[in-house]
Amino acid sequence: MKLLKLWVPLLALVCIGSVACKEAQGREDKPDSPTPDPVGSFNKFDWQPVIYDSTKQYIYLSFDDGPQHGTTTCIDLVRKEHVKASFFMVGLHAAQKPDGKKIVSMIRESYPELLLANHSYTHARDKYMFFYHHPLEAEQDFLQAQDSMKVPFKIIRLPGNSAWAERGHIKATHLVAPVTHLLDSAGYNVIGWDLEWSFQKKTSRPVQSATRLAAEVDTLLAHHKTHTPNHLVILTHDRMFQRPEDADSLARFITLLKQNPKYVFETVDHYPGVKIK
Ligand SMILES: [Zn+2]
Structure with missing residues (x-):
């Protein structure tokens, strides 16, 4: 060992x-690995595991829907700020974007600072009702994403729906409960969010200012209004930060949070109760 x-x-x-x-490494590994682990090794x-400090509060910054325009900006920015972040990525976007696979690999290999996680293969083709009414097919969609992007851990976020499956219990709406149970039975964790940095539908630009969002983080944590007290998952989308002024807003938001000595940035594989081993 x-x-x-x-x-x-x-x-x-x-x-x-x-x-x-x-x-070459993959080829060399084959003779010694007759049963390769599909989630990587x-x-x-x-x-x-993280030993949680009771005097701290944990922030899980997450970016959804990449690889897209804006993803590399987000990667550069979180690296520059030295904070951890999780990227829930879409298999089809990785396949369709010319540099998509390269970006996915970059994130996968940047662990433990950055975490690659599963946000489905098709993103439900944005037909959420149909997708979730066919839970077996939906499960296969996530398995396809897991395999095609070589996602290291069994950590999923459902497209368009904040559901949770960790610590042996499930919190999901009626619509997504069937697929959430299937994924939980297959050993997957499902991670929702406590706070979304919303975007304008037409332009994908951020709605809240950095200051406003940081204040929302403070309030939710102070009043224990998160899924797990002292732990807060923030949902944002890569494409919101394509413009330099919006990237600046993300940098400002991170800077504001970093000013609070209680806050610790973590990746979602360290969210309480997430099953890894
Ligand atoms: Zn999404």
Whole structure:
């Protein structure tokens, strides 16, 4: 086990950014891995639980629907600010965007600072009622995304619906309860959100100002109005930050939160009760 822990970071260092190396690595692994784990292996060995500090409050910044225009801006920004963030990505977007697979790989390999998570393959083709009324097909859609993007952990966010499945209990509306139960039975965690940074439908530009949103975070945490007290999941979308002035707004929001010494940024694999191992 110790040898494996040493070997994995070394391999990552040698191969970082090299697609050819990754492909060669995959080929070399095959003879020794007759039953490859479809969710990947390197992150599982690296994963460590967080010991929560009772004097802190945990912020889970999450970006949905990428890879899209705006994703690389978000990646650059959270890296520059040295905060952790989770990216719930869509398999079809990764397949259709010319640099989509590269962006997905970049996020996957940036763990533990960035986390790649599953936001379905088709995004329900934005026909939510039809999608959720066919739970078996919907489950397959998530499994396809998991496989096609090599999502490291079994962590899903449902398109267009804030449902939760963790700690052995489920919180879901009547519409999405069937697929949430199926995913839970298959060992997946489903992560919703406590607060959304809304966007204007026509322009995808942020609705709330950075100051307003930071105040909303403070209020929800202070009054224990989150799914889990002292833990707050924020939903945003990559495409909201395409314009420089909106990217500035995201930077301002992160800066405001960082000014509160109680706040700790984490990725959603460290949300309480999430099953990893
Ligand atoms: Zn979405």
